[in-house]
Amino acid sequence: MLNNPATKYRQFHPINFPERTWPTKTITHPPIWLSTDLRDGNQALMEPMNGDRKLRMFNLLVNIGCKEIEIAFPSASQTDFDFVRNLIAQQLIPDDVTIQVLTPAREHLIRRTFEALQGAKRAIVHLYNATSPVFRRTVFGLDRLQTINLAIDAAKLFNELAAAQPNTNWQFQYSPETFTATELDFAKEICNAVLEVWQPTPQQKAIINLPATVEVATPNVFADQVEWMHNNLQFRDSLILSVHTHNDRGCAIASAELAQMAGAQRVEGCLFGNGERTGNVDLVTLALNLYTQGIHPGLDFSHINEVASIVEDCTQLPIHPRHPYVGDLVFTAFSGSHQDAIKKGFAAQSTNDFWEIPYLPLDPKDVGRSYESVVRVNSQSGKGGIAFLLEQDYNLVLPRQLQIEFSQIVQRVMDISGKEMSSQDLWQLFEQEYLQPEKPLKYISHQLLQTDDHSQIQRLWVTLQLNEQAIAICGQGNGPIDAFVNALGLNLQIHHYEEHSRNCGSNADAVAYVEIAGNLVQQPLHGIGIHSNIVTASLIAILNAVNRTWKLIDAEAQAKLVQSLAQREAVFTQ
Known part of the structure; x- marks a missing residue:
């Protein structure tokens, strides 16, 4: 029996923010994408990627169009440090790609981070420290002022170390870790304090990243928090407002989308949602959600199976068969009524019309998938699905009464075997029943x-x-x-x-x-x-x-x- 949650868990309510505007907004263009597969995603693996797998993942991210890639936590391990050095020394970073690295607000780790970046053409250095009451009180034993001073000292060190490497085009990023559980006035205060040190300009913008380090409330609450910060931060015309949503409540996609309506210009996440606990926001789903709304995301997922295969190999994590857009079964209908609707949709679809196929919000061909997997036949299927497969794969347009007759034959076979029948299985049964009876x-x-x-x-x-x-x-x-x-x-x-x-x-x-x-x-x-x-x-x-x-x-x-x-x-x- 579950305990009484009302006495155990704090409920996060929407903030008193009547001037919110995000509910009436729509997304009209893609965000700046930041892939953190090689840092946040890598940290979440039971067996972190070695140098070869990290390089393969890096090349994949470049190939699909990521222009900002968080490549490592160089002060955390020698493997990460060496990976950064290798990319720079071997000149493996394309000129239009900016690398990003992460460091906590600790002096020796910041120095180690800037050391890893020596010789880089362009780099984003990402500073963070935890700001919520439970972290201030329980983890670090710091009050508000001490927490702000920690961030200010780190920000000053950033200025000093960057000045020592003038040939690199530097951009600084600050995250108030555990932002979603931080008092908004304090989140604003610490971000503004860091910005006062960095003095960003419209020509040299800083990044303020608002992470849902742990997702603690509904997406509308997060949107309120983002828009409040969007309205109240100093240097707003000299900032890129970024979000980094985790998926603890299963709402990372919604949170990231609403955050863009609330003023966020940039999204950090991982391909297929890898990350600590339930993962980061899934950049593939987020991007293809835009695509199905008529907005090109600026990322290329036209060969989604290849992308999925590389990610699975690099992370050693399987992709769920029902994962949006890429799972083996997401374009597959077993239900007879679904199959019948899909078949009729394909028959009615015109080349020049908007895509309107029942149960298929995305054309599988746009992501390099074939129509072969759209309909699969099991004991729940009906005549429409069977007819669809024979038409798609064998160019047979069965009359309606023949569809009914053959579906009854298929059903008898299915009831005996209890197994799915492939398109080839259906064709063999069709041949046996209708094309091979040569006696008498x-x-x-x-x-x-x-x-x-x-x-x-x-x-x-x-x-x-x-x-x-x-x-x-x-x-x-x-x-x-x-x-x-x-x-x-x-x-x-x-x-x-x-x-x-x-x-x-x-x-x-x-x-x-x-x-x-x-x-x-x-x-x-x-x-x-x-x-x-x-x-x-x-x-x-x-x-x-x-x-x-x-x-x-x-x-x-x-x-x-x-x-x-x-x-x-x-x-x-x-």
């Missing part, structure tokens, strides 16, 4: 003639294989299908007929679908024929439908069918 009848050849110049009546001569014997039959009618039905003499009716080309070009196959009824069958059955000649395809479709009835009738009825066909040949030969 198999098409050999035909000849079609017009009876005279004035009549619409056509005469058809057909050679068939009846069991192991070749027979020849003849019939006439108002077209080849009618003539063939009359030639068979089995009292069949064609309830429905459709045809279409299966592909393009001179070698295209034609597909014919027929639905037959009559004395032979208790309910209508379908037959399908595929051939380069549409008449031949139609004749094969009728034969395959008759052959399917063969499996459903008893031995006496089978004997009568053979006898009837033999008699038709006798009539023809006489």
Whole structure:
């Protein structure tokens, strides 16, 4: 039994801030992106990345378009220090990419950090110290003034060490760690104190980063905090306001989005949300959320599977199959009603229209995914999903009644196996059921003639294989299908007929679908024929439908069918 939470946990309420404007804002452009995969994300790994994996991750971040990358915590380990030195010494940092490193407000660690950056063309140095009451009281034993002085002394040392390396273009960043649990007036006071030391200008801006180090409230509370700081910080025209949202309450994406509406210009996070506890904000999801709203994020995820593969290899962390936009199953529908809606959506979608496919907010092809995984068939699926796969992968546009008939066949197989059926599995079952039943009848050849110049009546001569014997039959009618039905003499009716080309070009196959009824069958059955000649395809479709009835009738009825066909040949030969 859970304890009474009201007596155990503090509730964070929205601040008294009637001048808030963020609820009426919309995001119109992407933020400045800062990837912290190599620092915050790396710190959260059970086995931190070695130099080779960090370099592979760095190159990936560069390739997708990240212009600011937090590459290390160089004072924390020799591995991180060496990685920074290697990137600089080997000139592996593109000219349009700015590296960032993190340091706490401690003198020897700050000096070690600037040492790592010697020779860098451009660098952001990120200073932080914890500011919330519980950290001031419990962790550091400092009061407000002591906490501010700690940050001021560190900021002054930044100025001194940067002046000693004038060939580097420096930018400074300050984070009041645990900002979300810090009193707003104190957060403003300590940030302004640091800014007074740095004296940023519109030409040389500083960065104030507001981290949801631990997510303690709903996203609207965070948005209020960000907008309040946006309105009250000094040097506002000389600042870049940044956020760094963690996901403890599962709301990091919403918090980052609302924060941008509240005035944040920059977002720090990791690909796929890696980070301490439940992770940092997921830059992939955040970027593609923008993309689905018609705003290009400035990051390239057009080959999302490759990105995911590299990240999984570097971090040794799996990506959940339901992870937004990239999980193996996010573009997949198993539900029959979902599949039917998706199939109809694809049929109605025009090239020049806005993307409007039910259940698919993003076109899988935009991130390099195929449509093969959009619909997958299990015991929960219906006719729409089955028809969609056969159309997408095998160019078969099944008539509605055939969809229903084949879905019942698939369902029987699924009920026995209990397993998912792939597109290839469906095709094999379809072939077996509709395209391979060649007993007792198999098409050999035909000849079609017009009876005279004035009549619409056509005469058809057909050679068939009846069991192991070749027979020849003849019939006439108002077209080849009618003539063939009359030639068979089995009292069949064609309830429905459709045809279409299966592909393009001179070698295209034609597909014919027929639905037959009559004395032979208790309910209508379908037959399908595929051939380069549409008449031949139609004749094969009728034969395959008759052959399917063969499996459903008893031995006496089978004997009568053979006898009837033999008699038709006798009539023809006489």
